Amino acid sequence: MSDLRDLYQEVILDHSKNPRNFRKSETANRTAVGYNPLCGDKMTLFITVENGIVTDASFQGSGCAISTASASMMTESLKGKSEEEADELFRQFQNMVTAPMDQEPDTEALGKLRVFAGVREFPARVKCASLAWHTLEAAIHGESEEPVSTE
Numbered sequence: 001m002s003d004l005r006d007l008y009q010e011v012i013l014d015h016s017k018n019p020r021n022f023r024k025s026e027t028a029n030r031t032a033v034g035y036n037p038l039c040g041d042k043m044t045l046f047i048t049v050e051n052g053i054v055t056d057a058s059f060q061g062s063g064c065a066i067s068t069a070s071a072s073m074m075t076e077s078l079k080g081k082s083e084e085e086a087d088e089l090f091r092q093f094q095n096m097v098t099a100p101m102d103q104e105p106d107t108e109a110l111g112k113l114r115v116f117a118g119v120r121e122f123p124a125r126v127k128c129a130s131l132a133w134h135t136l137e138a139a140i141h142g143e144s145e146e147p148v149s150t151e
């Protein structure tokens with residue numbers, strides 16, 4: 001697993017060891033459960049939306065460093081965003097982690113979430129990085145009562 005060391009940039013390590021917003025929310029009006037069976041990552045996402053704006057975002061669960069760091073940084077990025085902006089973040093994040101290595105996708109809105117661009121080199125890790133985002137989409141759009149699975 002030594003090749004993964006390059007991927008675990010400092011910021012990802014920090015967020016995986018000390019995840020932000022790692023708590024259950026009492027005010028959440030959107031929740032969803034996400035599961036990545038390939039890695040065993042599992043999370044519950046709690047989103048509070050008021051007047052179309054995300055006022056709180058938190059998560060609980062257990063997963064690898066990448067999925068935990070991704071959920072931690074995602075919940076930090078979401079606060080204060082409109083649902084449309086959250087959708088756009090999802091779109092740009094998904095484009096970034098799935099784009100071919102020789103392409104530079106539009107990541108303007110992502111800010112520090114760009115550290116996850118490195119997962120492109122590790123296809124199995126793309127699902128770890130994007131699990132929180134797929135769970136977010138399910139929470140916001142309420143697409144299903146079933147847990148979201150990356151498979």
Ligand code: ZN
Pocket residue numbers: 036039040041063064065066067127128
């Ligand atoms: Zn994982």
